[in-house]
Amino acid sequence: MGLVVQKYGGSSVADAEGIKRVAKRIVDAKKNGHQVVVVVSAMGDTTDELIDLAEQVSPIPAGREFDMLLTAGERISMALLAMAIKNLGHEAQSFTGSQAGVITDSVHNKARIIDVTPGRIRTSVDEGNIAIVAGFQGVSQDKKDITTLGRGGSDTTAVALAAALDADVCEIYTDVDGVFTADPRVVKKARKIDWISFEDMLELASSGSKVLLHRCVEYARRYNIPIHVRSSFSGLKGTWVSNEPIEQGDQKVEQAIISGVAHDTSEAKVTVVGVPDKPGEAAVIFRAIADAEINIDMVVQNVSAASTGLTDISFTLPKTEGRKAIDALERAKTAIGFESLRYDDQIGKISLVGAGMKTNPGVTAGFFEALSGAGVNIELISTSEIRISVVTRADDVNEAVRAVHTAFGLDSDSDEAVVYGGTGR
Amino acid sequence: MGLVVQKYGGSSVADAEGIKRVAKRIVDAKKNGHQVVVVVSAMGDTTDELIDLAEQVSPIPAGREFDMLLTAGERISMALLAMAIKNLGHEAQSFTGSQAGVITDSVHNKARIIDVTPGRIRTSVDEGNIAIVAGFQGVSQDKKDITTLGRGGSDTTAVALAAALDADVCEIYTDVDGVFTADPRVVKKARKIDWISFEDMLELASSGSKVLLHRCVEYARRYNIPIHVRSSFSGLKGTWVSNEPIEQGDQKVEQAIISGVAHDTSEAKVTVVGVPDKPGEAAVIFRAIADAEINIDMVVQNVSAASTGLTDISFTLPKTEGRKAIDALERAKTAIGFESLRYDDQIGKISLVGAGMKTNPGVTAGFFEALSGAGVNIELISTSEIRISVVTRADDVNEAVRAVHTAFGLDSDSDEAVVYGGTGR
Numbered sequence: 001m002g003l004v005v006q007k008y009g010g011s012s013v014a015d016a017e018g019i020k021r022v023a024k025r026i027v028d029a030k031k032n033g034h035q036v037v038v039v040v041s042a043m044g045d046t047t048d049e050l051i052d053l054a055e056q057v058s059p060i061p062a063g064r065e066f067d068m069l070l071t072a073g074e075r076i077s078m079a080l081l082a083m084a085i086k087n088l089g090h091e092a093q094s095f096t097g098s099q100a101g102v103i104t105d106s107v108h109n110k111a112r113i114i115d116v117t118p119g120r121i122r123t124s125v126d127e128g129n130i131a132i133v134a135g136f137q138g139v140s141q142d143k144k145d146i147t148t149l150g151r152g153g154s155d156t157t158a159v160a161l162a163a164a165l166d167a168d169v170c171e172i173y174t175d176v177d178g179v180f181t182a183d184p185r186v187v188k189k190a191r192k193i194d195w196i197s198f199e200d201m202l203e204l205a206s207s208g209s210k211v212l213l214h215r216c217v218e219y220a221r222r223y224n225i226p227i228h229v230r231s232s233f234s235g236l237k238g239t240w241v242s243n244e245p246i247e248q249g250d251q252k253v254e255q256a257i258i259s260g261v262a263h264d265t266s267e268a269k270v271t272v273v274g275v276p277d278k279p280g281e282a283a284v285i286f287r288a289i290a291d292a293e294i295n296i297d298m299v300v301q302n303v304s305a306a307s308t309g310l311t312d313i314s315f316t317l318p319k320t321e322g323r324k325a326i327d328a329l330e331r332a333k334t335a336i337g338f339e340s341l342r343y344d345d346q347i348g349k350i351s352l353v354g355a356g357m358k359t360n361p362g363v364t365a366g367f368f369e370a371l372s373g374a375g376v377n378i379e380l381i382s383t384s385e386i387r388i389s390v391v392t393r394a395d396d397v398n399e400a401v402r403a404v405h406t407a408f409g410l411d412s413d414s415d416e417a418v419v420y421g422g423t424g425r
Numbered sequence: 426m427g428l429v430v431q432k433y434g435g436s437s438v439a440d441a442e443g444i445k446r447v448a449k450r451i452v453d454a455k456k457n458g459h460q461v462v463v464v465v466s467a468m469g470d471t472t473d474e475l476i477d478l479a480e481q482v483s484p485i486p487a488g489r490e491f492d493m494l495l496t497a498g499e500r501i502s503m504a505l506l507a508m509a510i511k512n513l514g515h516e517a518q519s520f521t522g523s524q525a526g527v528i529t530d531s532v533h534n535k536a537r538i539i540d541v542t543p544g545r546i547r548t549s550v551d552e553g554n555i556a557i558v559a560g561f562q563g564v565s566q567d568k569k570d571i572t573t574l575g576r577g578g579s580d581t582t583a584v585a586l587a588a589a590l591d592a593d594v595c596e597i598y599t600d601v602d603g604v605f606t607a608d609p610r611v612v613k614k615a616r617k618i619d620w621i622s623f624e625d626m627l628e629l630a631s632s633g634s635k636v637l638l639h640r641c642v643e644y645a646r647r648y649n650i651p652i653h654v655r656s657s658f659s660g661l662k663g664t665w666v667s668n669e670p671i672e673q674g675d676q677k678v679e680q681a682i683i684s685g686v687a688h689d690t691s692e693a694k695v696t697v698v699g700v701p702d703k704p705g706e707a708a709v710i711f712r713a714i715a716d717a718e719i720n721i722d723m724v725v726q727n728v729s730a731a732s733t734g735l736t737d738i739s740f741t742l743p744k745t746e747g748r749k750a751i752d753a754l755e756r757a758k759t760a761i762g763f764e765s766l767r768y769d770d771q772i773g774k775i776s777l778v779g780a781g782m783k784t785n786p787g788v789t790a791g792f793f794e795a796l797s798g799a800g801v802n803i804e805l806i807s808t809s810e811i812r813i814s815v816v817t818r819a820d821d822v823n824e825a826v827r828a829v830h831t832a833f834g835l836d837s838d839s840d841e842a843v844v845y846g847g848t849g850r
Binding site for chain 1: 441444445448478481484485486487491493494496501503504507508509512517518519521524545569571
């Protein structure tokens with residue numbers, strides 16, 4: 001019986017009833033002989049309400065103060081959760097990110113964890129307490145300012161604490177039963193995955209699966225912390241994410257050829273039209289984008305038209321960064337020497353992920369055949385060793401996902417719809 | 426141009442509009458060349474909402490976690506206030522009580538400030554920032570846990586910071602224009618006091634005046650920090666509370682003979698009936714009360730009836746402590762040997778306060794004459810060097826206050842009603 005880190009998202013602690021339900025679950029883990037450390041997000045809509053208040057006093061809230069504001073959310077949920085646990089006759093203490101030793105850099109609103117020094121948490125659990133830690137927040141190493149970790153930050157807090165405390169497992173409780181072979185809102189026959197490797201999970205996360213964020217999985221892989229994604233609303237086993245397949249009964253769960261189909265409609269496509277087809281042009285373009293601190297995803301350069309000596313370069317990026325990218329390119333127009341820019345936010349990306357791809361040469365062909373069979377036109381293609389992604393029209397995405405899911409035999413036998421939602425932060 | 430500490434109560438920052446209004450006022454002080462440190466309470470009803478949430482998850486919220494919860498309130502208001510100031514083009518940084526160096530003992534929910542180490546605040550203002558500090562909260566010296574200071578705590582935070590930073594003045598902004606000669610809700614002709622000594626203010630505060638709490642004034646007197654109580658809704662000068670009279674034009678404001686009339690209907694009276702009239706009886710009674718950690722106010726022992734050798738002992742205490750006191754006395758019944766207990770929560774206290782009493786022997790007589798003229802019956806009397814208090818029926822209090830106010834020439838010429846409310850925490 002070792003130490004367990006549990007993380008509960010905002011939807012699991014949305015109201016007093018939710019907090020009491022979660023408290024019972026935590027106490028059950030404690031009764032089973034585990035030391036328990038809990039990471040909790042802000043209650044339901046708290047964060048949105050705080051953001052709304054901030055916008056009322058200032059159109060562009062400042063980073064440092066915005067973090068100070070948002071961290072009030074976890075302070076409320078963690079204190080209430082500790083009270084609810086104490087009300088069940090068990091000892092609990094709540095700790096802010098700073099008190100828990102979550103040390104970050106100084107990039108407000110999306111800080112990165114540099115170190116975790118969980119001395120107070122260790123002492124608290126060794127004294128028999130259940131330790132409740134505020135997710136999503138830390139304290140900056142240099143200035144000792146309060147920071148927040150950005151979207152999905154509470155998951156990262158949980159994994160980082162699990163690593164620092166050498167926990168047996170990090171349980172991520174959410175409002176879905178686990179990681180699915182596709183988004184169950186799109187594919188009714190999506191199946192819950194019992195086990196998935198860190199690598200496949202990383203590809204799914206970066207391809208649009210929202211259950212776990214890339215950063216959290218990356219952290220877990222680096223420190224080899226098994227993650228168990230499961231629902232706080234049911235008692236079901238969820239999805240294990242780890243290096244080695246889990247055992248079920250007498251045998252290990254086998255590595256699937258294909259883990260799942262992910263999709264993403266949050267990106268836009270920028271095409272730089274009429275770029276001189278000479279060395280160094282792409283470098284100038286992507287330096288301009290990088291200087292504007294924009295992360296891009298896929299990049300494709302068309303074959304140059306021999307008659308003009310000009311080519312087009314397309315790339316995808318989050319829609320939220322579109323305006324910034326266009327502005328950055330316009331400023332660099334003379335240096336690059338392109339003719340025009342095209343911006344298209346009606347695109348979608350479909351990705352097939354699975355380590356089995358490496359040794360199953362038919363996968364790529366099967367993927368394109370499925371898309372073709374569904375009448376879906378492909379605009380861009382990008383591949384990694386264990387993933388193949390295409391860009392299509394946004395309107396085609398759902399149909400494409402279903403076709404691919406069926407083609408690779410991922411459909412479950414059951415027809416039951418699964419309720420699916422966000423995981424909070 | 427020195428350093429000014431300003432404190433704004435919850436009613437002054439009740440919503441986004443209030444926060445923006447307060448931000449402008451703060452910026453004005455900064456523009457006038459002052460270094461500005463601001464202490465802020467939680468917004469309007471935030472604290473009540475948090476308490477309501479706590480009660481939903483646990484009937485008896487635990488001290489440590491309850492403090493963690495409540496301190497979310499100031500975190501929200503201070504971050505928003507800093508954003509609003511930055512939006513006006515000035516630099517601002519918010520700090521929690523812990524970050525501001527407010528060190529307290531470990532008595533959760535009503536901690537006392539032990540020390541203030543405002544290094545970060547000093548650095549922040551020296552760098553040109555306006556520093557915003559969370560009122561009402563600190564961090565415990567031994568355990569490094571978050572604590573709250575109890576009712577009126579934000580005022581104490583402001584005065585303690587002013588002392589630690591050697592500020593020129595501590596401005597307490599509230600929703601009234603200052604300290605009045607009586608509660609304007611009761612006495613329409615109450616006058617705003619321009620200056621009042623620490624001593625008189627202490628007596629008013631302990632006699633029921635709610636504008637400043639006793640602890641805050643006591644702290645200001647100890648470190649000789651002038652307090653300026655004024656409205657955040659008007660530009661008017663308020664009331665100065667200090668050792669030495671302020672100057673107005675060419676001359677000092679004169680020490681008034683009578684500062685004001687305070688009243689208090691929050692107390693109850695306990696009478697221990699039929700106590701043997703022998704040495705040590707009172708000691709046993711009040712030891713039982715003290716052991717129950719109950720603070721009492723007035724004490725009166727009746728003249729013993731010669732025929733029985735028994736006497737009655739009465740004392741007043743906050744109504745909220747009534748149940749506890751009765752229980753404590755019942756437990757000690759055998760040791761004390763009384764006949765019965767009487768509990769009366771329909772009492773009120775009227776107090777006349779003024780350093781001039783010491784040298785004006787007619788004051789006491791005038792006080793009783795005014796009460797007699799208003800037909801008010803006196804049940805208990807208690808005096809200090811600069812205060813005289815009586816207990817009456819609660820129903821008589823308002824009439825008694827008005828009669829005394831008029832008798833001592835405190836009525837203003839103006840008939841204008843003054844809006845009066847609480848000061849938050």
